[in-house]
Amino acid sequence: MTTDLSSENIASNAPAADKSGRIIISVDAMGGDRGPAAVIAGIAQSAAKNPDIGFIVHGDEPTLTKLLKKKRHLADVVEVRHAEDVVTMDAKPSHVMRNGKKTSMWSTVDAVRNGEAAVAVSCGNTGALMALSMIRLRKLPGVNRPAIACLWPSTNPGGFNVMLDVGADIRADEHDLLQYALMGASYARNGLGLSRPRIGLLNVGTEEHKGRAELKAANELITDAADQANIDYVGFVEGGDIPSDRADVIVTDGYTGNIALKTGEGTASFISGALRSAFKHSPLSRLGALFALTSLKRLQKRIDPRRVNGGVFLGLNGTVVKSHGSADATGISAAIKLAFTLGESGFSEKLAARVASVTPSRQDETANVKASDDAAQSTNTNNG
Amino acid sequence: MTTDLSSENIASNAPAADKSGRIIISVDAMGGDRGPAAVIAGIAQSAAKNPDIGFIVHGDEPTLTKLLKKKRHLADVVEVRHAEDVVTMDAKPSHVMRNGKKTSMWSTVDAVRNGEAAVAVSCGNTGALMALSMIRLRKLPGVNRPAIACLWPSTNPGGFNVMLDVGADIRADEHDLLQYALMGASYARNGLGLSRPRIGLLNVGTEEHKGRAELKAANELITDAADQANIDYVGFVEGGDIPSDRADVIVTDGYTGNIALKTGEGTASFISGALRSAFKHSPLSRLGALFALTSLKRLQKRIDPRRVNGGVFLGLNGTVVKSHGSADATGISAAIKLAFTLGESGFSEKLAARVASVTPSRQDETANVKASDDAAQSTNTNNG
Numbered sequence: 001m002t003t004d005l006s007s008e009n010i011a012s013n014a015p016a017a018d019k020s021g022r023i024i025i026s027v028d029a030m031g032g033d034r035g036p037a038a039v040i041a042g043i044a045q046s047a048a049k050n051p052d053i054g055f056i057v058h059g060d061e062p063t064l065t066k067l068l069k070k071k072r073h074l075a076d077v078v079e080v081r082h083a084e085d086v087v088t089m090d091a092k093p094s095h096v097m098r099n100g101k102k103t104s105m106w107s108t109v110d111a112v113r114n115g116e117a118a119v120a121v122s123c124g125n126t127g128a129l130m131a132l133s134m135i136r137l138r139k140l141p142g143v144n145r146p147a148i149a150c151l152w153p154s155t156n157p158g159g160f161n162v163m164l165d166v167g168a169d170i171r172a173d174e175h176d177l178l179q180y181a182l183m184g185a186s187y188a189r190n191g192l193g194l195s196r197p198r199i200g201l202l203n204v205g206t207e208e209h210k211g212r213a214e215l216k217a218a219n220e221l222i223t224d225a226a227d228q229a230n231i232d233y234v235g236f237v238e239g240g241d242i243p244s245d246r247a248d249v250i251v252t253d254g255y256t257g258n259i260a261l262k263t264g265e266g267t268a269s270f271i272s273g274a275l276r277s278a279f280k281h282s283p284l285s286r287l288g289a290l291f292a293l294t295s296l297k298r299l300q301k302r303i304d305p306r307r308v309n310g311g312v313f314l315g316l317n318g319t320v321v322k323s324h325g326s327a328d329a330t331g332i333s334a335a336i337k338l339a340f341t342l343g344e345s346g347f348s349e350k351l352a353a354r355v356a357s358v359t360p361s362r363q364d365e366t367a368n369v370k371a372s373d374d375a376a377q378s379t380n381t382n383n384g
Numbered sequence: 385m386t387t388d389l390s391s392e393n394i395a396s397n398a399p400a401a402d403k404s405g406r407i408i409i410s411v412d413a414m415g416g417d418r419g420p421a422a423v424i425a426g427i428a429q430s431a432a433k434n435p436d437i438g439f440i441v442h443g444d445e446p447t448l449t450k451l452l453k454k455k456r457h458l459a460d461v462v463e464v465r466h467a468e469d470v471v472t473m474d475a476k477p478s479h480v481m482r483n484g485k486k487t488s489m490w491s492t493v494d495a496v497r498n499g500e501a502a503v504a505v506s507c508g509n510t511g512a513l514m515a516l517s518m519i520r521l522r523k524l525p526g527v528n529r530p531a532i533a534c535l536w537p538s539t540n541p542g543g544f545n546v547m548l549d550v551g552a553d554i555r556a557d558e559h560d561l562l563q564y565a566l567m568g569a570s571y572a573r574n575g576l577g578l579s580r581p582r583i584g585l586l587n588v589g590t591e592e593h594k595g596r597a598e599l600k601a602a603n604e605l606i607t608d609a610a611d612q613a614n615i616d617y618v619g620f621v622e623g624g625d626i627p628s629d630r631a632d633v634i635v636t637d638g639y640t641g642n643i644a645l646k647t648g649e650g651t652a653s654f655i656s657g658a659l660r661s662a663f664k665h666s667p668l669s670r671l672g673a674l675f676a677l678t679s680l681k682r683l684q685k686r687i688d689p690r691r692v693n694g695g696v697f698l699g700l701n702g703t704v705v706k707s708h709g710s711a712d713a714t715g716i717s718a719a720i721k722l723a724f725t726l727g728e729s730g731f732s733e734k735l736a737a738r739v740a741s742v743t744p745s746r747q748d749e750t751a752n753v754k755a756s757d758d759a760a761q762s763t764n765t766n767n768g
Contacts, residue, residue: 155654167588170596204551204642212554212639239646243654252643255596258588259640260647262623267651270539270627275659278679285679288672298662 022054023343026117028108029059030086031124033326040067042332056111058083058104083107087124093131109136112318118343123323137316140355145169145176146315155245162188165254166261172253174217181222183314184249185231186354190345200237200247310335319348406438407727410501412492413443414470415508417710424451426716440495442467442488467491471508477515493520496702502727507707521700524739529553529560530699539629546572549638550645556637558601565606567698568633569615570738574729584621584631694719703732
């Protein structure tokens with residue numbers, strides 16, 4: 001990365017709450033496939049459900065002001081920040097890093113950098129968002145490759161597993177995979193409310209002798225770190241275990257995770273299509289669909305990708321939630337809810353402490369960190 | 385591999401038909417999760433549907449003879465070969481290679497090696513089957529890593545895509561990926577009846593600058609070879625394209641392919657479970673399911689993994705079909721049908737010729753090979 005890394009101090013972004021005690025979320029209104037109207041509609045949904053969220057919204061001021069005028073209940077909780085440029089979906093990350101200072105995405109990330117907001121949300125270009133997040137927020141000490149974590153519908157009691165990395169970086173060595181295990185555990189504690197997450201390492205078989213060299217090495221590193229990190233390491237898991245209840249956090253490199261994520265989404269959408277056409281096949285099957293409508297809607301809700309909208313960038317000084325580019329109001333509202341949960345729990349600080357606890361030079365801080373993370377967990381389980 | 389590679393000549397396994405003109409399939413009756421009864425039941429299903437298949441069945445003779453006595457229509461088409469040992473599901477491939485001479489799996493593969501059977505089918509341990517196939521059949525000249533190809537339900541007119549490698553080897557360089565593209569194309573021609581298969585290379589994005597170095601190199605190699613090999617190379621595809629109609633053949637390394645395959649299977653089974661519980665939720669939804677029964681059965685049939693049972697080992701002197709370990713009679717019958725289709729088309733010889741056509745030292749044979757493969761295709765489309 002040949003970019004100007006400013007030497008300013010990055011503000012400590014302790015839970016950014018305004019005077020009214022709201023958790024502030026910084027939202028990029030531009031750059032998604034459906035434009036700012038969908039983003040403002042998503043904010044309106046979230047604000048109607050949860051009065052404890054405040055918003056800083058970044059984008060073209062005239063457009064945003066016009067959209068906000070129609071939603072009077074947002075007047076007190078939304079602040080607009082004008083940004084004249086937009087990061088397009090096909091923009092190259094390197095170009096955005098050099099020339100993106102006036103974009104809404106840059107401004108969105110900077111509100112977290114400056115401590116004005118607890119978490120940033122954008123449905124823009126993933127590569128550009130990660131690149132901007134890396135130069136503006138910087139990597140946590142001890143983290144070599146940040147990761148993107150996603151939620152995956154599963155048969156676990158909570159209904160979801162965490163998987164990372166799903167595409168921040170196309171490769172990961174054993175040390176990166178250990179960091180992912182720790183960061184994923186911290187996310188499962190603070191985002192899903194699990195006190196002792198079970199971690200699985202994705203491989204082509206569950207036997208210890210299987211897989212690539214870095215996986216065998218990571219298997220040993222995570223085994224050794226499990227006790228100290230208060231995680232339950234279940235060893236290797238297979239692709240079929242991703243939607244299962246064998247683990248809460250699935251650890252893999254970004255290439256494999258991205259392929260698995262998209263394969264899962266593609267399979268789900270293939271089956272939905274087949275289900276739709278099966279029910280359209282005859283008058284009798286149409287009638288059946290009518291009777292089964294509630295059941296089908298319940299199923300749809302359970303596997304609806306919009307409900308699990310939000311990839312979380314882990315390993316930076318600050319938390320960024322990447323919403324799906326094609327997210328509608330419901331999807332954006334889900335991403336905001338996730339951002340709020342993480343912001344309220346003080347996730348950024350806990351993650352930083354967690355990572356620091358296994359960075360070799362800081363072994364002595366471990367005991368404190370463990371205590372603070374566990375305490376955090378017990379408060380967090382009470383949050384929506 | 386530190387094993388005794390016998391110097392005997394490997395028989396040319398031209399379509400092995402017996403005196404009655406039947407295509408002979410060599411079937412391992414042991415080693416599957418459901419035992420020889422399921423295998424014999426699968427053979428009975430296939431024999432009832434298709435009188436043009438003959439079987440050599442390998443395993444414990446008393447057991448097999450007893451099972452066969454109940455199926456009188458099999459008397460003329462099944463020959464039993466006694467084998468006293470069985471390869472267990474947890475056997476290490478290296479152990480089987482050294483000590484497996486008396487196993488039913490070894491005997492099953494050797495019937496292809498000796499030219500007695502056109503194709504071998506086993507539902508035993510995959511690693512051991514691949515190891516035995518490699519030492520008994522040997523790799524084709526020019527092939528560094530053999531691959532396992534599977535069929536994947538898709539929105540293509542034929543209902544399936546081919547994906548390879550799904551687990552023969554955990555890595556592949558650009559030359560291996562080129563071989564996979566050619567072998568997968570040959571399989572799509574002879575197994576699916578496609579005259580000019582579209583090939584896609586699995587990656588984390590469709591842009592040329594994305595992905596690992598070996599993928600970028602393979603992208604160039606396949607682009608250069610496409611015309612000569614009479615394939616339509618569509619470039620990079622993503623995980624979401626595996627069940628789509630963007631390509632007929634998806635090329636990837638065995639680590640990624642295995643994870644994608646199991647993720648897809650896991651997602652499908654997760655959704656089936658959710659669908660079942662949705663329909664059990666209330667009396668009304670149970671009634672709905674009753675009305676929709678035919679539609680649901682049609683859907684189930686479309687995504688039933690048993691119908692696509694059979695991973696094909698490619699890159700050896702002879703064809704081996706690996707059936708799912710847990711396959712029941714329907715699954716085994718599907719694997720036998722696939723074996724028959726490939727055996728009848730003379731797939732082994734065509735694949736060998738195809739691979740030879742791009743092995744640098746044999747460039748001069750290209751024109752002949754292309755003509756023969758195309759001719760093969762035109763006869764093959766008439767086969768079931």
